[in-house]
Every structure is written in C-alpha cells, then in structure tokens.
Amino acid sequence: MSRYIRSKRYGGTFFFTVTLKDRHSSMLVNHVDLLRESVRHVKSRRPFEIVAWVVLPDHIHAVWRLPKGDNDFSRRWQLIKILFTKKLKDKTHYKSSVWQDRFWEHEIKSDNDLRAHIHYCYLNPVKHGYVLSTCNWPYSSFHRDVKLGLFDLHWNGLLPNE
Structure with a gap:
C-alpha cells in the first residue's frame, strides 16, 4: 500500500477537494451560510487567500494561496470542518460525523496548472x-x-486562444 505524503511547501498555492461522508447529501449548499461563517472565522485567525472556490452539495473544490512562511493547510481544513460540524449540530441537532476523514490536495506548480484548476472549480x-x-x-x-x-459572465470554459 502506497503512503501519500503531503506537500510541505511554504507559501504555496494548492488545489483541494474536501468531501462529505454522505455523497448523496446536499448539506453544504443547504447550510452554505454556516460554511461561509466557518471559513471566515478560520481565515481571520489563520489567513490564506482564496484564489478559487466552489461549493457543491456534497463536496468543495478550492484553490488557496498560503502566506509566506506558512504551510499548514491541513490545520485550516481541520478547523473549518470542526467549526462547520459544531455549527450544524447546534442548528439542526445533526448527530453523525459529517466529513470524510481526509481531503485531497495538489500543489500548483505553474501558471497553466493554476488556470486549469481554477477552471476545474468553476x-x-x-x-x-x-x-x-x-x-x-x-x-x-x-x-x-x-x-x-x-x-x-458568460465564460464557457474556453479562452479566446483555445
């Protein structure tokens, strides 16, 4: 079994996929206000730039740029997940675990890679x-x-030169 090693790059730009345990749920869009509050709260304490973000019913895709000297995206996601879950349980009395334990991350390595992942989100x-x-x-x-x-506004995924 292979062992996945997360990037340790400081100040990097990363693409993420974060998923709910229930892939048939629409919890994220139904409670997008709680998700936004959770992200704002974490961002205010552990800053990062949101380059691109899309929330779907059961998963999130995001591109973040971390500050120079910082590589702790895992803790940020952990805090967002914890806070969203707490807010959800307070509001709805939801009892189960909400998120898949892990998330997928990809280090952005070039302008073309960045553009491709932003387009993927959108x-x-x-x-x-x-x-x-x-x-x-x-x-x-x-x-x-x-x-x-x-x-x-009417972008269709293609640039004029494509």
Whole structure:
C-alpha cells in the first residue's frame, strides 16, 4: 500500500477537494451560510487567500494561496470542518460525523496548472449537471472574479486562444 505524503511547501498555492461522508447529501449548499461563517472565522485567525472556490452539495473544490512562511493547510481544513460540524449540530441537532476523514490536495506548480484548476472549480457544477452555465451556480467565487474583470459572465470554459 502506497503512503501519500503531503506537500510541505511554504507559501504555496494548492488545489483541494474536501468531501462529505454522505455523497448523496446536499448539506453544504443547504447550510452554505454556516460554511461561509466557518471559513471566515478560520481565515481571520489563520489567513490564506482564496484564489478559487466552489461549493457543491456534497463536496468543495478550492484553490488557496498560503502566506509566506506558512504551510499548514491541513490545520485550516481541520478547523473549518470542526467549526462547520459544531455549527450544524447546534442548528439542526445533526448527530453523525459529517466529513470524510481526509481531503485531497495538489500543489500548483505553474501558471497553466493554476488556470486549469481554477477552471476545474468553476466548471464543476456544469460537469455534475447542476446548471447549464457557470454563471448560474451561486456557490462559487466565479461571481467575485467576474466583478474583478477576471472572467466574463458568460465564460464557457474556453479562452479566446483555445
């Protein structure tokens, strides 16, 4: 059995997939307000930049950039998961464990790699059939990036040169 070794790079940029135990749940979008509160709280104490983020019913894809001299993305995810679970249990009296124990991480190594993972985040709701266009999925940093002029509202996953 192979043993996965997480990146130790300080100040790196990383792509993550974080998943609920129940892959048929819609808990994340049903309680997106609790997730947002949890992320804000952790971010205020352990800063990181959200480069891209999409919340789907049962999983999250995110691209984060950590501060220089910091490589502890695992603790950040742990705190987000703990806080979301606590808030969920307080609000709904949910009794079971919510998250899969682990998460998947990929260290971004180039501009092309970064662009591909941002696109992956933004196209994921379309891929799963939740919407026909990225602009129709409300639980994504895509809308922030449109306001910043980084994407056109009607972006379809292709750049002009592609």
